[in-house]
Amino acid sequence: MVKKAISVRGLTKRFGDLVAVDGISFDVENGEIFGFLGPNGAGKTTTINILVTIMKPTSGEAFVAGYNVLEDPVKVRERIGVVFQDNTVDRNLTGWENLYIHGLIYGLKGEELRRKIEESLEFAELTKFRDVPVKNYSGGMVRRLEIARALMHKPEVLFLDEPTIGLDPHTRARIWEYIRRLREEGGVTIFMTTHYMDEAEKLCDRVAIIDHGKIVAIGSPDELKSNLGGDILYVKVSDRTISLKEFAEEILEEGTALSYKLLGDTLAFKVRSASKAIPLVFRVADSMNVTIEEIKYAQPSLGDVFLHYTGRELRDEEGDWKEMARMRIAVRRRR
Amino acid sequence: MNEARILYAMAYRQLKRYFRAKSRLLGTLINPLVFFLFFGMGWSATLRGSMARQLFGGIDYLSFLAPGIVMMAIFTASLVGGISVIWDREFGFLKEVLVAPASRAYAILGRALGDSLTSVLQGLIILIPLYFVAPALKLEGLVPTLVVGFVTALTFNSLGIAIASKMRSPEGFQLIMSLVTLPLIFLSGAFYPIDNLPQYAKVIFYINPLTFAVDSSRYLLTGKSSLNLILDLIVLLSLSLIFLIISIRIFKESTID
Numbered sequence: 001m002v003k004k005a006i007s008v009r010g011l012t013k014r015f016g017d018l019v020a021v022d023g024i025s026f027d028v029e030n031g032e033i034f035g036f037l038g039p040n041g042a043g044k045t046t047t048i049n050i051l052v053t054i055m056k057p058t059s060g061e062a063f064v065a066g067y068n069v070l071e072d073p074v075k076v077r078e079r080i081g082v083v084f085q086d087n088t089v090d091r092n093l094t095g096w097e098n099l100y101i102h103g104l105i106y107g108l109k110g111e112e113l114r115r116k117i118e119e120s121l122e123f124a125e126l127t128k129f130r131d132v133p134v135k136n137y138s139g140g141m142v143r144r145l146e147i148a149r150a151l152m153h154k155p156e157v158l159f160l161d162e163p164t165i166g167l168d169p170h171t172r173a174r175i176w177e178y179i180r181r182l183r184e185e186g187g188v189t190i191f192m193t194t195h196y197m198d199e200a201e202k203l204c205d206r207v208a209i210i211d212h213g214k215i216v217a218i219g220s221p222d223e224l225k226s227n228l229g230g231d232i233l234y235v236k237v238s239d240r241t242i243s244l245k246e247f248a249e250e251i252l253e254e255g256t257a258l259s260y261k262l263l264g265d266t267l268a269f270k271v272r273s274a275s276k277a278i279p280l281v282f283r284v285a286d287s288m289n290v291t292i293e294e295i296k297y298a299q300p301s302l303g304d305v306f307l308h309y310t311g312r313e314l315r316d317e318e319g320d321w322k323e324m325a326r327m328r329i330a331v332r333r334r335r
Numbered sequence: 336m337n338e339a340r341i342l343y344a345m346a347y348r349q350l351k352r353y354f355r356a357k358s359r360l361l362g363t364l365i366n367p368l369v370f371f372l373f374f375g376m377g378w379s380a381t382l383r384g385s386m387a388r389q390l391f392g393g394i395d396y397l398s399f400l401a402p403g404i405v406m407m408a409i410f411t412a413s414l415v416g417g418i419s420v421i422w423d424r425e426f427g428f429l430k431e432v433l434v435a436p437a438s439r440a441y442a443i444l445g446r447a448l449g450d451s452l453t454s455v456l457q458g459l460i461i462l463i464p465l466y467f468v469a470p471a472l473k474l475e476g477l478v479p480t481l482v483v484g485f486v487t488a489l490t491f492n493s494l495g496i497a498i499a500s501k502m503r504s505p506e507g508f509q510l511i512m513s514l515v516t517l518p519l520i521f522l523s524g525a526f527y528p529i530d531n532l533p534q535y536a537k538v539i540f541y542i543n544p545l546t547f548a549v550d551s552s553r554y555l556l557t558g559k560s561s562l563n564l565i566l567d568l569i570v571l572l573s574l575s576l577i578f579l580i581i582s583i584r585i586f587k588e589s590t591i592d
């Protein structure tokens with residue numbers, strides 16, 4: 001049997017009463033980009049911390065690059081590269097110095113070390129800034145440096161915890177390019193976490209959707225979306241004498257939609273085919289004296305998949321970002 | 336071989352940081368300088384003449400005070416350096432070390448060696464100008480004093496690392512610093528000889544590692560001392576070893592939860 005890049009069985013982590021990771025199991029194949037998609041506090045970072053051997057699980061087993069994270073942590077550490085959610089570079093040192101220290105720690109030396117540093121700087125497009133202290137780098141530059149650093153010792157498995165968190169859209173796109181380049185060059189398996197669905201959709205071969213420490217769905221983005229079947233129809237109502245719920249129930253009864261969710265003053269219907277459903281929705285609306293202000297439809301996104309399995313939305317990026325900052329402060333306090 | 340490399344990598348990091356952080360460099364020099372100016376200028380003006388010299392084993396007060404000031408600089412710098420492991424945790428660098436396949440014991444040892452070197456440099460920066468104002472300081476005492484300073488720095492750097500590992504957040508940093516540094520400095524015999532203290536008071540001085548550092552450096556720099564040089568050195572060497580082992584033990588078990 002060929003060993004899997006990552007293999008996890010019944011992994012659980014408790015912090016006191018809180019179950020941060022709740023008996024998850026999954027496999028990651030060699031060479032794929034595997035994504036953990038979930039909202040704040042879902043247990044993504046906790047899972048990564050266990051897989052990279054710096055946190056002990058409460059129960060369950062995990063193998064990385066063929067080695068048990070509890071029994072052979074050093075073997076695992078030799079075979080992985082990690083980019084943590086929070087930066088781990090030394091901000092007082094330059095890019096070059098950070099790479100130099102990393103290389104030494106990972107057993108590189110002499111000419112090879114110096115060559116690897118140059119290659120890494122080039123990969124991160126930071127050659128010009130090699131002698132600038134990292135505290136003067138932008139967020140994107142730091143992230144690029146960290147990714148290049150994690151790759152410097154040719155790991156078999158690369159862990160990226162929210163690689164684009166807090167970056168502007170332009171910089172995010174650039175980081176995505178780096179990750180895609182890695183897949184094209186081959187040879188490294190990537191395990192990444194994100195709470196941006198577009199990121200998971202664009203980059204990952206397979207995605208596990210995680211919520212409250214549990215994996216609720218797993219598969220390729222296309223699989224997950226087509227499992228939902230059909231389209232999503234968004235109907236915004238402006239004028240009505242009856243409740244949205246009554247209106248929606250009526251449409252369900254007509255057999256037009258398979259299910260619905262209420263999103264503020266908008267109804268999201270899951271339908272087999274949007275083009276067939278739209279006229280029917282209008283007819284029901286007419287008969288119930290409901291005025292439709294706006295109607296649009298979309299192929300389901302991973303966000304809809306998330307909504308489908310958890311009954312909640314993956315919140316929009318802006319709000320998420322602020323909440324994350326708040327949470328980070330709270331976590332700091334507690335530690 | 337890999338052990339040697341992580342040792343070197345961590346020492347390299349501390350040295351680089353030291354030479355880049357000018358403000359920290361000055362920060363830990365201010366206290367010793369202030370003490371030297373206030374105590375030194377004041378008392379040396381008052382305690383003049385041969386009668387006064389008798390009090391300090393036959394040397395002038397500035398020369399008596401100088402070794403204590405040097406050790407104070409080394410002590411403060413190394414303790415701050417050790418406790419600043421807490422910033423490594425806060426700013427993430429610690430994870431880079433924890434997730435590496437290299438030996439954690441050598442990583443923290445390398446860090447301690449690097450910090451101790453920079454602390455001795457701090458001591459040297461203070462000591463050189465003191466040679467111009469304290470007439471009884473012997474030049475041949477310079478190098479041996481720096482060696483004793485290095486052992487002292489290792490002791491307090493390790494102590495700092497151990498304290499930091501038990502701290503959950505950096506908020507207590509300042510508090511711990513003033514809680515630890517001031518008493519240790521005042522109870523070290525840096526400012527007055529401990530020979531004439533009552534026995535019960537001497538005990539307090541004897542449980543302070545800094546006492547032995549001050550006493551031995553005073554002997555090396557001026558030829559005067561209250562204790563015995565060999566005893567001083569044995570105490571300092573054993574303490575540095577004990578604290579090093581403790582800090583390595585604690586650090587080895589670091590996980591992030």
Ligand SMILES: Nc1ncnc2c1ncn2[C@@H]1O[C@H](COP(=O)(O)OP(=O)(O)OP(=O)(O)O)[C@@H](O)[C@H]1O
Pocket residue numbers: 015018020038039040041042043044045046047085195324327331591592
């Ligand atoms: N060291 C800890 N001690 C106590 N609770 C913790 C600790 N680390 C994480 N938690 C809690 O465990 C849960 C999962 O946290 P985790 O960091 O794994 O989430 P996440 O999916 O990475 O979220 P985010 O998107 O915010 O990074 C959260 O409720 C968090 O508050």
Ligand SMILES: [Mg+2]
Pocket residue numbers: 044045046085161162
């Ligand atoms: Mg996280």
